[in-house]
Amino acid sequence: MSENSAVHAATTAQPSHVQKRTILAWSLWDWGSAAFQAVVTTFVFTVYLTSAPFGDEAEVSTKLGIALLVAGVVVALVAPVLGRLTDAAGRRKTWLGVNTAVVVAATALMVLVAPEEQYLLLGLILLAIGNVAFEFASVSYNAMLSQVSDSRNVGKVSGFGWGMGYLGGIVLLAILLIGFVFPEVGWFGVTSDGGWNIRVAMVVSAAWFGLFAIPVFFAVPEIPADPNAPSTGKGLLTGYRELFRSIATLWRTARHTLHFLIASAVFRDGLAGVFTFAGVIAARSFGFDSTTVILFAIVANVVAGAATIAGGVLEDRIGAKTVMLASIVLMVVCGMLLFLLNPLGSWVFWVFGLTLSVFVGPVQSASRSFLSRLIPPGREGEIFGLYATTGRAVSFLAPAAFTAAVALGGTTIFGIIGVSLVLLLGLLLLLPVKAPA
Template sequence: MVGTATSPVEVPPTSSRSERVGWYFYDWANSAFSTTVVTVFLGPYLTAIAKAGAGCASDDPCKDQTISVLGFGIYPGSLFPYTVSLSVFLTVFVLPVVGAIADRSPHKKQLLALFAYVGAAATIGMLFLTGERYLLGAALFLVANIAFGASVVVYNSFLPQLAGPEERDGVSSLGWAIGYLGGGTLLALNVVAVLFKDSLGLSTGDVARYSIVSAGVWWAVFTTLPLRRLRNRPAAAGEARGPALIDGFRQLRDTLRSLKAYPLTLFFLLAYLVYNDGIQTVIALASVYGTEELKLSDDVLVPTILMVQFLAFFGATGMGALAKRIGAWKTVLLSLVLWTVVLGVAYVLPAGRAVPFILLGGGIGLVLGGSQALSRSLFSQLIPKGKEGEYFGLYEISDKGTSWLGPLLFGLAYGATQSYRVAIISLLAFFIIGFVALLAVPMRRAIMAAGNTPPRVL
């Protein structure tokens, strides 16, 4: 068989400080897309474009008019969550194949460059998202979000080659922390533009559009650092024989079949997909909730999300330090309890009150980074050697703003009730179910079943 003809190549998890710095900085580069585009500006901006397409004023809730998308009539307020959901549905088919190709390619840096620059180009293309072009915005976001996910699959597959079991929590947490600094730095520049938009002669829509474009430029420019410092290694699972795409599909088939041999890895993955759907939906739709339900202006919303980014740096490093004491598994479980508290508070926040929203943002920042960074390092311990890219392809389906069940539930809840509060509280199900599922995973036994050595503390 083409996909299995060559035996896996064992690569010791050693790396230079320079290479690790390069790896950290891809998170710095791509976090601008997560923060500026997905979390802050695109949701409200695309919703405003959709409202214009429906013939509604920007301050109109627009609960009676619909827009046409592929022959379906939907409310303008549901366009962005549905677009996020569709993009992730498509990544279900794309990302595992990308991971399989990465495992069989000795040119992972080039794969990283391909997906990063395609995503950045699609983001920059949103310069033309004006008037009533909501279909253009949805299409460009689909391309950018899928390319983003594909690039992160390749990026994550470097982690087991850069750090051993005892180092991985710290390396993963530092990468996430630097990512939040990168996303926060660009957002800070965009906040200045929001605060001084009148002096600059720009409308709120113009600032949003230019901020979205700036994220694409940032993504492209800073991707050059990891491309210079990361080094290609022999293919983790042996080089492909024949066309890489065909071999990738074949290997995906083999990977899906082999999952039954690692039921505990699969169970962890399912638990992660559930609770991370909730996390990613909160990240992606927080700005929509703030503007549409809480009636907060960009002057409040954007600085609050900026604060979240910098607090997330301390949250990620702090939870990384906590994981050294009590273990990554217990720390992630604790973070899920805190997420349920966050949603409960969000549900009862009063409209038009900035201070409670800012305080809630502080809580999100402290819990956000650690739950994601430690989940990544935990999953890396559960992957059989030589299959890092394939398994991270499955993992990335619900990572960093690419969840789909959460936005779908959010959109359906809003469509049924016309209430963003009902929509946000419906996400509690993801955190409760995810907590119970993760609690049921015997982590030490799962790591050993995958053929890996467990860290001392879990």
Template sequence: MPEEKQTTDQSPITKKEILGWCMYDVADSAFTTVIVTALFAPYYSKIVVQDPNRADFLWGLAASISEIIVAVLAPILGAIADFSGSRKKFLGVCAMTIIFFTAALWFVGPGAVTLGLTLYIIANIGFAGGGVFIDSFLPGISNEKNVGKISGMKWAFGYTSGLVCMVLISLVFGLADNIVVNPTSEQLSKARLIPVVVAVYYAIAVIPTFLFLRERSVPQPLPAGESYLTVGFKQLLKTLKNIKRYRELVKLLIAFLVYNDGVVTVIYFAALYATTTIGFTGEDIAIMFILLNVVAAIGAFSFGWIADRIGQKTTIYISLVIWIIAVVIAYFSYTKATFYVAAVFVALGMGATQSVTRSLLALFTPKANAAEFFGFLGIAGKALAFLGPLVFGTISNVTGSQRPAILSIGAFFVVGIILLSFVNEKAGKEAARIPVAVE
């Protein structure tokens, strides 16, 4: 059985390296906060499509398409990255994709429905793919005693960054309030600058990642007559053949597959729900997401610290209950003040669920197979990720109301809790000590 040191760099981990890993989320969160959730989604609805129910359906469709593509590609690309020692290169391609295609959203004006959808799908593929590769570095820069803290730190950095980017766009540059129905030419010009600001912010924030984060996967020599593509496929098949070794990881992925769909759906439609159902203005949205990111940053770091002490699984349970409370409050919200309360619960749940799930997966993952295994997380995160947005969009379109749509999302969290109860945390950690040998 090959030792892990043959396929991973075991040199000492530095604080600078951990900082570099965290900084990728500083960049990423500008995209997910502003483009996916807070500002470009309402821009696409109010200015580009000019039909909120149709916009819900199209936004959900775009999310579904990009998530399915990443779900198909992530494991094989992860296996190739592990074997070729090129996780960082793959990460760089994803980052460049986000920067270029986010900036290109500047060209999306009123009526450019297809162009906006296409550019957003490609940018979102880069975002989702980058998430797989950056997460695959976590097992190599952490241990059982600090993985929750480090993962929580990354997410806290990200939520803080989302806040900073929103403040820049909304308060410093004054662009958020220009997202209105039938904008003037001046308002349209300002609103179109939003994705450009995000692209520039992303490009600057991601620099420390590529300066400080080490490539810890060591390239393996190619067998005669093989290419990295064929070896990647063979490695993936070998992992699937030996998947019984990692039963607890599989159980975790199945649970994550379900409850993450609820998380993704709330993130995609939070701003649209707030504007269409509650009556939030662009300024209200900006305030809400400032609040959301402050609370989520605190939640991510705090729950990461808690997870290292009471266990990741128990902490995830707590976070899913918080999500259920959030969607119930959102359903019964008829005032802005009440919806702000729902946003606080969303922020707490979001900060805890995402960071702690990844720290638990890191403990269940052999270091030598990290990108490949986090590719499976990509599958779990994307395989059903089309369902939640599709359910929300369909219910909203059929009923003409987003209230039953948001309430339906609570079912994903309830089922997630049930599935998570079957995961044996201790057995999962023990199984991770044996890597899948690369032949």
């Protein structure tokens, strides 16, 4: 990193004062993003897309895994360079807006996916496009954390945003449940005939995300461009070389930081797999209907939000690494119990699925705070950028493991084993990382 680039990073990473309304505006994007994370990828649209009208259970689940795998590969190839170039060009907020708009449009277009086999491909394409754009938008959004916080309150601000995401998911899912899923005739006269209750819910979700994403673009200023940044064309050609140069510098000067970036990328992808495939497993392997899936999602979000707050208090006493290790182990144990006890009925998913939800938030929160203690002084912006992008670089692991496990086992329940293996791999990579003093 050049001297001017370092100054550029420092000036964008350490605001002198941020008003509470700016933090609230930033966190509202997280609130709104629950429309895609909770409704589209986890509990509603993916469950709808893998229902009987679209084809055989194992075949449709495999195609879903392949679509998400392709999206993950695209993210892995583009996200690391995109994050560097947009920040260097001073276009962080611009590209957040572009990618958010793509997610909103893809979500709204899901209204066209009727419950027939010929519409499966359209649904998978829209889901893949939405996932790619959402991951790109998340890179820019997470990078904004340095603009709305400083070293004294970064954990509090980050946790507030994360909590807003959980809360937004609960509120939106409750609205969809009451307005469209529960009643035989929902709001605006919508019924389940032709899947219209789910399809209209996608339009509502798109509007929800678009509305709550607006404040961040007015409250958070655009970052200044790096005066030494290359032109766009040159930047595209040299972006990976610069990325590998940064990684090589970490290898020489802060190796444990690099080790943690790799480990966290793997186990965070396992966490993403939990969110992505939980609804599908609940519906296909435990017999949950769409109403029950959404009810479970609401309860799981409440549990995860409360556990994240409590986990932060516990983390200060026993250390972030201990929280991460214990949480991942217990998540895998819950996953194996779900797999082994599956024949006993739906209560198994309620008990052990909710128990698993307890440990998801603390892992996410502890991972971010652990890294903040590892970052060498003066390199906060660079390392947090790598943290955001390395997680996306391996975002194909969980979909690939899920797809392979389902293909080998023949039913969706085997996908739990695939996701658990990704979590275990992340755990093994985390073990040798030294905890900061």
